[in-house]
Amino acid sequence: MKLSLNEIEATAKRAVRGAGYPWGVAEEASKSTRWLCRNGHDGVAALAVLLDKDLACSADHRPLATNETWRGAADLCPLVTGAFLSDCAQSLRSGPVTMQRVAVPLLILPFAASAASELRGCVRVEMDGHVAVTDGDNLLCDDMLPELAERIAVHTSEIVPSWRPRSAQMNPDPESWDRLAALAHRTYAPATRESRLRGAGAGLSDND
Template sequence: MSFSLNEVEATSKRATRGAGYGWGLSEEAGKATRWLCAAGLDGAQILADLLDRGLAHAPGRHRPACQGNEWGGDEILCPLATGAALSDHMGSLRTGDITLTNVAAPALLLPFAANIARNLKTPVTITVDGVEVVTDGPSLAVNPALPSDATLVKVALGGILTAPAASASRAVPDPAAWAVLNRFAHRTYAPATEASRLLGAGSGLSDND
């Protein structure tokens, strides 16, 4: 089954919030998942795998220490927190590459790299354990076999975008991954009350007969 990119973004945002992330990073996750799907990758699968790892339960341990050009954390880095930090420190890339160690779901860094490329008006190259990925913002040239975890990720300005992936207008996520996102998303729904059930049924609390 296919879904619109708007639906992918909305579901991913709510799922990320349901997994325990704040609304700010949840919004970033929705946009990132949409961008990945538009680039021809299964963003829903990538996000679902990340959310299942429960990194939001100890966010401070999975954020990078943004000092100098070599970033690490207490434990494996969350790509959402790391991507947001890269966006905040994009100006640092003008003076040198940024190296990240021990990163979960590194494919989720690609949308943040695209945002940097758009803002700095230059392609950005991300090297994930030796695999180079280049984006100019709207487009992506990628080897699809990115690892689920990366030991070393390098982010650098520049690069040549060859054979960009075709842009997709709809997403066809893996059904199991889509079910995971909806499972997390349902955690954000308020439980029904007797009054809301009656209002939803259209009867209200009064009888006009």
């Protein structure tokens, strides 16, 4: 099942909202999912794993401090933590940003890419021995990342690797796609008698 990036982005946005996140987070998450898929990683599967963890409605999953190692009362949500990283991009010029216990760390990488774009250079992300590098548009990353990273360190980097080719389509894990579709369905208002009549065209009139 090959899907366009537009389809993936639209469904991801509604799925994140359906899982309880605000629309602003859903917007960023959908762009992140698209970016990962464009760079050859199954962002759909990563997002489905995250949304199943049900981290949206608790402040425990947000960073408590941004002037030292970022940590939460529980595992950090990569969507919320990633937004902090994007906002703090300029601080990477002074040294690395470190984070503790981040769920689904693949989803941090699009936000590292946003930081790289702002800095107009490359950013290197180290995750429990795994390494990813991005210049904002491209990504070079290990294919198999853990579901939880005990420690993440984000640095600026002078190394520009050979990038993988990008894609305009993705063949996501079918079960993950079905999960996102089910969550997205929560955002659709149920049909009312009035809306059904409007959609029927003729309404209550009988032209025969």
